[in-house]
Amino acid sequence: xxxxxxxxxxRKSIRNIRKxxxxxxxxxxxxxxxxxxxxxxxxxxxxxxxxxxxRLVAAxxxxxxxxLEVRDQTKTxxxxxxxxxxxxxxxxxxxxxxxxxxxxxxxxxxxPNRIVDVSGKRGINGLKYRGIATDKTYTQFEDQPxxxxxxxxxxxxxxxxxxxxxxxxxxxxxxxxxxxxxRPVVETLLPLGALQNDDDAAADGGADxxxxxxxxxxxxxxxxxxxxxxxxxxxxxxxxxxxxSEQVARMIAMKGATESAGDMIxxxxxxxxxxxxxxxxxxxxxxxxxxxxxxx
Amino acid sequence: MAIxxxxxxxxxxxxxxxxxxxxxxxxxxxxxxxxxxxxxxGRLGYGQMRLHTDTGIESYFIDGxxxxxxxxVVSVLTSRALPAKTLDSKAAxxxxxxxxxxxxxxxxxxxxxxxxxxxxRGLLRTSVRKS
Numbered sequence: 001x002x003x004x005x006x007x008x009x010x011r012k013s014i015r016n017i018r019k020x021x022x023x024x025x026x027x028x029x030x031x032x033x034x035x036x037x038x039x040x041x042x043x044x045x046x047x048x049x050x051x052x053x054x055r056l057v058a059a060x061x062x063x064x065x066x067x068l069e070v071r072d073q074t075k076t077x078x079x080x081x082x083x084x085x086x087x088x089x090x091x092x093x094x095x096x097x098x099x100x101x102x103x104x105x106x107x108x109x110x111x112p113n114r115i116v117d118v119s120g121k122r123g124i125n126g127l128k129y130r131g132i133a134t135d136k137t138y139t140q141f142e143d144q145p146x147x148x149x150x151x152x153x154x155x156x157x158x159x160x161x162x163x164x165x166x167x168x169x170x171x172x173x174x175x176x177x178x179x180x181x182x183r184p185v186v187e188t189l190l191p192l193g194a195l196q197n198d199d200d201a202a203a204d205g206g207a208d209x210x211x212x213x214x215x216x217x218x219x220x221x222x223x224x225x226x227x228x229x230x231x232x233x234x235x236x237x238x239x240x241x242x243x244x245s246e247q248v249a250r251m252i253a254m255k256g257a258t259e260s261a262g263d264m265i266x267x268x269x270x271x272x273x274x275x276x277x278x279x280x281x282x283x284x285x286x287x288x289x290x291x292x293x294x295x296x
Numbered sequence: 297m298a299i300x301x302x303x304x305x306x307x308x309x310x311x312x313x314x315x316x317x318x319x320x321x322x323x324x325x326x327x328x329x330x331x332x333x334x335x336x337x338g339r340l341g342y343g344q345m346r347l348h349t350d351t352g353i354e355s356y357f358i359d360g361x362x363x364x365x366x367x368x369v370v371s372v373l374t375s376r377a378l379p380a381k382t383l384d385s386k387a388a389x390x391x392x393x394x395x396x397x398x399x400x401x402x403x404x405x406x407x408x409x410x411x412x413x414x415x416x417r418g419l420l421r422t423s424v425r426k427s
Binding site for chain 2: 038041048049146148151159162212213214215216221222226229233236
């Protein structure tokens with residue numbers, strides 16, 4: 001039987017750990033709610049952009065832009081990996097790292113040059129450990145990535161794409177589907193592909209079939225501006241999704257840790273009580289033994 | 297005779313209120329919008345948006361984007377909408393000087409320089425003329 005004092009010490013330390021994990025769970029919950037509000041705001045913005053595009057298409061504007069066209073040859077691809085700065089968030093970072101490695105392997109067969117950018121200390125260390133060289137690294141993004149900074153990154157990618165330094169941009173991040181479901185995905189942001197979902201366009205076109213819009217200065221000029229904006233917002237959405245998913249993952253991981261600590265404390269309390277009981281019984285037996293010896 | 301104005305940025309909905317009329321900084325000049333305006337989608341430039349409310353005129357710096365007018369609702373989609381009173385004209389002047397000094401040896405750089413100059417001029421105009 002283990003020493004009762006050692007068991008008590010262990011139980012105290014687990015109680016402290018439970019306090020920490022419980023606090024982390026509460027913090028993650030609060031941050032998750034804030035991050036979700038921001039994600040909802042960007043959804044409102046993207047919906048409006050999609051509406052404008054569908055109205056342009058309905059008015060007969062031809063949606064053509066260099067950012068939408070797939071290039072004949074992809075010489076250089078850039079991959080942006082979005083991981084987290086901090087750990088203790090379950091399988092969040094390992095999921096991203098498990099996705100990026102096979103993706104880079106598959107790119108190796110078709111694209112001669114591949115450049116990897118990473119956001120998040122865990123991602124930087126994970127890729128370094130796997131021997132994957134990284135170009136640009138970002139560690140400033142936490143649970144509320146600011147649009148200004150992401151816009152700057154997006155502008156740099158747009159410049160590189162325009163001058164032909166890169167022919168493709170992939171983003172590896174954890175897509176937030178619902179509170180119970182987040183999935184690491186690879187999304188190609190450049191070339192942009194289709195600007196709007198067919199379902200959205202059909203729904204929107206149906207509702208606004210009767211409305212006629214005046215375009216100022218022209219439909220072409222609006223398209224010229226809306227396509228880069230759409231790219232910037234998509235990149236921002238990736239960062240926001242990653243931030244929300246990180247907080248959800250931390251919340252769930254810390255909830256699990258708190259529950260496990262509780263179970264462990266219960267188990268240890270039981271063992272401690274038994275140890276204490278047997279210690280007391282032993283002491284009583286010794287006293288009785290001593291009394292009996294004296295009586296003889 | 298009011299009209300609803302909604303200003304949305306990727307981070308949040310900055311403004312959602314009813315105004316008497318508003319003036320938008322379009323790509324090629326200012327555009328006044330009142331109740332009953334025909335449906336329109338326009339490209340915004342960098343400049344001052346003025347909201348005529350019951351309490352007076354409120355002014356914001358609009359950083360490009362799009363505006364849509366439909367059924368007496370004006371939706372403004374922009375990267376940022378900053379209240380004019382928070383702007384610093386010295387900083388705007390510096391931004392303009394920096395933009396003018398930036399290199400323009402390639403077509404891409406020229407385009408970036410042009411956009412930076414237009415933005416800095418809009419910022420300076422809004423910071424000087426705050427209402």
